[in-house]
Amino acid sequence: APPPSPPSSPADIGRAALAAASAVPQVTADVPSELLLPLYEAFPPYFSSLPTDLQSLCVNLHERCTAWAAQGECAANPNFMQLQCRPACRSCDLLLYSNRCPVPDDLSAAYEPGDLDRVFEAIALSFPDLQPRVVSSPPDPWLVVFDAFISAQESRALIDAGTSLGFARSTGIGPTLPDGQHERVEIKSRTSRNAWCKKDSVCETDPLVVRVNERVEQVTRIPYDNYEHLQLLHYREGEFYHLHHDFLPNFTTHDGNRLVTLFIYLNDVEEGGETWFPDVLQGGIKIKPKLGRAVLWPNVMNQDPAARDGRTYHEALAVTKGEKYAANAWGHIHGFKALQEKHCTS
Numbered sequence: 001a002p003p004p005s006p007p008s009s010p011a012d013i014g015r016a017a018l019a020a021a022s023a024v025p026q027v028t029a030d031v032p033s034e035l036l037l038p039l040y041e042a043f044p045p046y047f048s049s050l051p052t053d054l055q056s057l058c059v060n061l062h063e064r065c066t067a068w069a070a071q072g073e074c075a076a077n078p079n080f081m082q083l084q085c086r087p088a089c090r091s092c093d094l095l096l097y098s099n100r101c102p103v104p105d106d107l108s109a110a111y112e113p114g115d116l117d118r119v120f121e122a123i124a125l126s127f128p129d130l131q132p133r134v135v136s137s138p139p140d141p142w143l144v145v146f147d148a149f150i151s152a153q154e155s156r157a158l159i160d161a162g163t164s165l166g167f168a169r170s171t172g173i174g175p176t177l178p179d180g181q182h183e184r185v186e187i188k189s190r191t192s193r194n195a196w197c198k199k200d201s202v203c204e205t206d207p208l209v210v211r212v213n214e215r216v217e218q219v220t221r222i223p224y225d226n227y228e229h230l231q232l233l234h235y236r237e238g239e240f241y242h243l244h245h246d247f248l249p250n251f252t253t254h255d256g257n258r259l260v261t262l263f264i265y266l267n268d269v270e271e272g273g274e275t276w277f278p279d280v281l282q283g284g285i286k287i288k289p290k291l292g293r294a295v296l297w298p299n300v301m302n303q304d305p306a307a308r309d310g311r312t313y314h315e316a317l318a319v320t321k322g323e324k325y326a327a328n329a330w331g332h333i334h335g336f337k338a339l340q341e342k343h344c345t346s
């Protein structure tokens, strides 16, 4: 990914710290000579003190890291520099999750035991304009369909945001990396494409998108910061997402897991593309995509919001005619967005 905020550097005055000193032909600023040496030559104690699986990750990811470090950018722009220019900033120890991601001060939970039922019970009474229908309720898992969750104009704004951000083949969550995050891998069971409504994108400036996020927050009573950035989806004819659960496996990060999924359909689909819940009610439930419609379901148990509700497996059936646009809003127990900025989410 491109640097979110590249340091200001007047000229190309150095090379990566891992380049040999002889490979740096033109040094036009005062760069300390040790920064021009390979890290393990210049700082053997520092390098060998790192756990072995971190040593291979202790590299500069940008060729101007050394020069930026010499200009004081490690202190001026730490979020970017400490991860992109690890050896140059002597920040390789931050590759360890426990070093990089101290437990947040505010670990309050969006849902305490019992809150999930309270939130779902209140929805039918509090948001009549959104046309909610309780399709399933305890002792079965909650499942609420809103037939007017967003307007045609808001749907258009979300599709346009996805198009401008660029839809790319969707991935699944792969093995845990040494830095505590997870590899993203292409999976055969999911052929859709998606875009993330990320920070500093049109999603944060378009009032229509902002309004949708506010509604998601109000209806679910999960704060905006606890939500992952909206994930915008595009399925072309034949594309699908096979049976899966939205609760993340093996997560250990401070954001906690996904409490609920609010899934929004952004267009009418000619044929297919239903969301199928095989274990909700007798014989399962299929939700047909429809512009403005949304489905809300829990991924966790009412009595224990840290535990997965194994009954809300679901599948996006293949679009058999036309195309499908949709959006996922995933609300976590704890804050998510601020942690993601520090690369501390899964």
Ligand SMILES: O=C(O)CCC(=O)C(=O)O
Residues within 6 Å of the ligand: 233, 241, 246, 263, 273, 274, 275, 276, 314, 315, 316, 317, 326, 328
């Ligand atoms: O497209 C759908 O109907 C559901 C998609 C889904 O379950 C997901 O993206 O996690």
Ligand SMILES: [Fe+2]
Residues within 6 Å of the ligand: 244, 245, 246, 314
């Ligand atoms: Fe899903």
